[in-house]
Amino acid sequence: MTKEDLFVPRQTNTALYIQLYEAGYPLADIARVQKAYRVCCAMFNGRYRKTGRPFICHAVGAASSVAHFDKSVDLVLAAMFHAAYDGSQYPDGKSSRRTDAHRQWLEQKIGPRVEGLVARVVGLKFDTGDPERIVDKGVPTGDEDILFLALAHEVDDLADGGLAFAPKYGQSIRSRVAACATLARNLGRENLAATIEGYGARYETMAWAAPLQETKLVGFQMTPNLRTYIKLRRHKLRGESIEVL
Structure with a gap:
């Protein structure tokens, strides 16, 4: 496979929608991805990968990769939310681990089957x-x-x-x-x-x-509000691997 032939994952939501449409995804499935993307934005607001790339771009990129190699919208959504139980933000302001409350909230947003896939991704x-x-x-x-x-x-x-x-x-x-x-x-x-x-x-x-x-080992997060800033500062004071800006 030549460099010119390599698939390039999309990095924005609108580019992903175009990719899905051109791949033959039903409009109802694209609307479902659009709705989920908005949830994903809130969950990873202000988060960046170690390279400085906004995490939401990576979430879209993972979803885009799945969409290129498979036709299951559930798998596309699972890829977008692959880090939902690792460093995301939930409305309760607590850690992102998979508690019953977080599971139920995420099921309401993306459906129980996709949530189940996300939970299994964490286990791999x-x-x-x-x-x-x-x-x-x-x-x-x-x-x-x-x-x-x-x-x-x-x-x-x-x-x-x-x-x-x-x-x-x-x-x-x-x-x-x-x-x-x-x-x-x-x-x-x-x-x-x-x-x-x-x-x-x-x-x-x-x-x-x-x-x-x-040289740093982890990504970083631009805190969107004072409440989140205080929470992340507490994590850092406990010696956890997090950088707060």
């Missing part, structure tokens, strides 16, 4: 060394849909060069890319595998980005 370990581990041990039966979400998410992580500017998996991602491509092929998704490999190859030429690499 896909950090440093995990794709390689899964290749060796095999995909647990019944988790093929969750693994697909993780792999499509990987495309958005790779596509904007973010893993060169903020190498959260170490300086080299060669083994990770190879493992993710293998897992995609094990799922019967050759196009996804080729896309992962195509973006992985770009990193072989990005040594120039080393001086621009971020």
